[in-house]
Amino acid sequence: MIYKFLSDLPKKDYPVVIFGSGPAGISLALKLEKKKINSLILEAGEENYSEKSQESYLSNVIGDDITDLRYSRLRQLGGTSGHWGGWCKPIENWNLKNWTVNVDKINSYSKEASEILNIDLKFNKTKINNHFNQIQFQYSNVRFAEKFKDHIHNSKYIDLCLNSQISHFIGEKQLIKEAKVISKKKVFFIKSKFFILACGGVENSRILLWTKEKNDNLINPILPIGKYWMTHPWFLGGVGFLKKTKMENMLNEDFLKYEGPIHFATSQKLIEEKKILSGAIYMNADEDNKFHKEIIKSFLCVSPEYGKKIARMLFNKDLKCGNIFLNLEEAPNENNKIVLDKRLKDENQIPISNIHYKKSKKTLYSAKIILENLATLFIQKKLGRVAVKENISDLNYYENLGVHHHMGGTRIGDDKNNSVVDNNLKVHDANNLYIAGSSVFTTSGYANPTYTIVKLSLKLGDEISDIINKKL
Ligand SMILES: Cc1cc2nc3c(=O)[nH]c(=O)nc-3n(C[C@H](O)[C@H](O)[C@H](O)COP(=O)(O)OP(=O)(O)OC[C@H]3O[C@@H](n4cnc5c(N)ncnc54)[C@H](O)[C@@H]3O)c2cc1C
Numbered sequence: 440m441i442y443k444f445l446s447d448l449p450k451k452d453y454p455v456v457i458f459g460s461g462p463a464g465i466s467l468a469l470k471l472e473k474k475k476i477n478s479l480i481l482e483a484g485e486e487n488y489s490e491k492s493q494e495s496y497l498s499n500v501i502g503d504d505i506t507d508l509r510y511s512r513l514r515q516l517g518g519t520s521g522h523w524g525g526w527c528k529p530i531e532n533w534n535l536k537n538w539t540v541n542v543d544k545i546n547s548y549s550k551e552a553s554e555i556l557n558i559d560l561k562f563n564k565t566k567i568n569n570h571f572n573q574i575q576f577q578y579s580n581v582r583f584a585e586k587f588k589d590h591i592h593n594s595k596y597i598d599l600c601l602n603s604q605i606s607h608f609i610g611e612k613q614l615i616k617e618a619k620v621i622s623k624k625k626v627f628f629i630k631s632k633f634f635i636l637a638c639g640g641v642e643n644s645r646i647l648l649w650t651k652e653k654n655d656n657l658i659n660p661i662l663p664i665g666k667y668w669m670t671h672p673w674f675l676g677g678v679g680f681l682k683k684t685k686m687e688n689m690l691n692e693d694f695l696k697y698e699g700p701i702h703f704a705t706s707q708k709l710i711e712e713k714k715i716l717s718g719a720i721y722m723n724a725d726e727d728n729k730f731h732k733e734i735i736k737s738f739l740c741v742s743p744e745y746g747k748k749i750a751r752m753l754f755n756k757d758l759k760c761g762n763i764f765l766n767l768e769e770a771p772n773e774n775n776k777i778v779l780d781k782r783l784k785d786e787n788q789i790p791i792s793n794i795h796y797k798k799s800k801k802t803l804y805s806a807k808i809i810l811e812n813l814a815t816l817f818i819q820k821k822l823g824r825v826a827v828k829e830n831i832s833d834l835n836y837y838e839n840l841g842v843h844h845h846m847g848g849t850r851i852g853d854d855k856n857n858s859v860v861d862n863n864l865k866v867h868d869a870n871n872l873y874i875a876g877s878s879v880f881t882t883s884g885y886a887n888p889t890y891t892i893v894k895l896s897l898k899l900g901d902e903i904s905d906i907i908n909k910k911l
Pocket residue numbers: 458459460461462463464481482483484511512513514515516517518519520522523524525526527603604605606637638639640642646843844845875876877887888889890892
């Protein structure tokens with residue numbers, strides 16, 4: 440059932456309370472439902488977009504500019520999936536090697552996650568050379584509110600209440616007893632056996648930090664809450680062209696045919712050899728005819744014969760030609776962190792979050808090496824040409840085109856000095872508090888996060904149901 444305010448909720452015991460109704464929260468509730476376990480989702484936002492709700496996402500950025508956090512995430516039913524791009528890809532197993540997790544276990548949820556996201560379980564990868572693979576994304580059309588609203592409304596096991604913002608948890612001796620929740624200006628104290636924070640890649644840290652401030656001895660003070668925050672730097676790396684037929688002939692039946700841009704990714708060998716961060720490359724995100732003409736014009740000036748050849752290939756639609764975008768892994772850095780503002784509070788008197796964020800030199804260096812190696816590959820195999828943007832080649836700067844993926848802050852690990860949750864997503868030294876969402880990512884890899892978020896939530900659902908069933 441879906442309720443508008445907490446005052447509408449009938450008195451009922453929920454063994455699991457989930458905060459946040461984005462992909463992380465809803466996927467978890469769906470898993471618990473399959474196990475016939477009741478859960479309550481408390482969602483701070485309304486059913487639809489509202490400017491007023493978005494205002495609570497105000498966040499100051501100290502350091503390098505990032506996309507306004509009031510608008511890059513959505514505080515409403517279904518969370519940020521209301522305007523996400525839908526690109527899905529698993530994190531490479533070798534990217535997960537720094538996480539203290541069982542990679543096979545996470546991957547065992549791939550099929551179930553694909554069904555939630557309405558995508559094919561098909562992420563092919565073709566080796567181009569030792570340094571690059573052609574990779575395949577899947578595109579999800581799922582808006583979680585749209586897809587699951589009626590289902591939740593009719594569910595015997597899931598209740599959801601809108602307009603209910605968690606302020607913080609209350610408890611002692613490693614046990615959360617209740618959560619302070621504010622709904623329509625009224626304060627409620629919600630009790631449960633298991634509490635799960637699924638409020639997104641910034642709010643999870645914000646709520647934990649506030650919980651720490653409001654309680655003595657509940658949260659272990661050494662946990663680096665809010666630290667190692669990461670995004671995926673997404674920027675223009677250069678321009679170039681690629682002869683599609685040539686590449687297709689080279690890769691034979693392994694060439695991955697799909698509409699839209701061609702995607703490459705760095706191999707494990709390249710990142711290890713060059714000590715760089717991994718990345719995905721999107722060639723020709725948009726067919727831009729004006730841009731093609733510009734490139735041909737330039738080629739005709741310096742090399743008329745070559746220019747004519749390119750023009751012919753373009754005419755035959757054999758050429759992928761245009762901008763080259765990069766989506767890079769970002770190195771986890773303790774100093775990139777979420778902290779609470781000392782003065783500014785939202786309408787429910789909860790301190791807003793500030794993000795300290797600096798782009799890293801390693802990102803720039805990795806971009807340069809990746810593009811240079813791609814250029815070499817194109818020349819060696821006569822596939823085309825790549826021109827690296829000057830600001831990247833000179834290691835000067837890159838311009839982030841959107842900071843939309845929010846990872847880290849409550850990362851997974853064994854060591855309490857540099858992690859907040861354990862492999863089961865339980866906050867270290869808190870017996871019944873768990874975190875769902877990309878804030879638990881130890882490293883970011885280059886893949887978009889949501890597919891992995893869904894898999895982790897499904898795994899968490901099994902984990903919790905196992906504990907509940909054992910206790911019964
Ligand atoms: C423009 C854009 C494009 C994107 N494109 C892609 C893409 O192509 N592929 C991809 O994988 N990812 C993409 N993402 C990222 C993707 O949207 C997120 O990874 C995903 O939505 C995270 O899910 P979540 O449930 O953890 O958080 P969210 O979706 O942010 O959901 C968090 C929920 O918690 C609620 N909440 C917040 N605070 C509280 C509180 N105090 N109390 C109760 N509830 C609260 C919010 O209202 C929200 O409903 C994109 C993001 C943006 C902004």
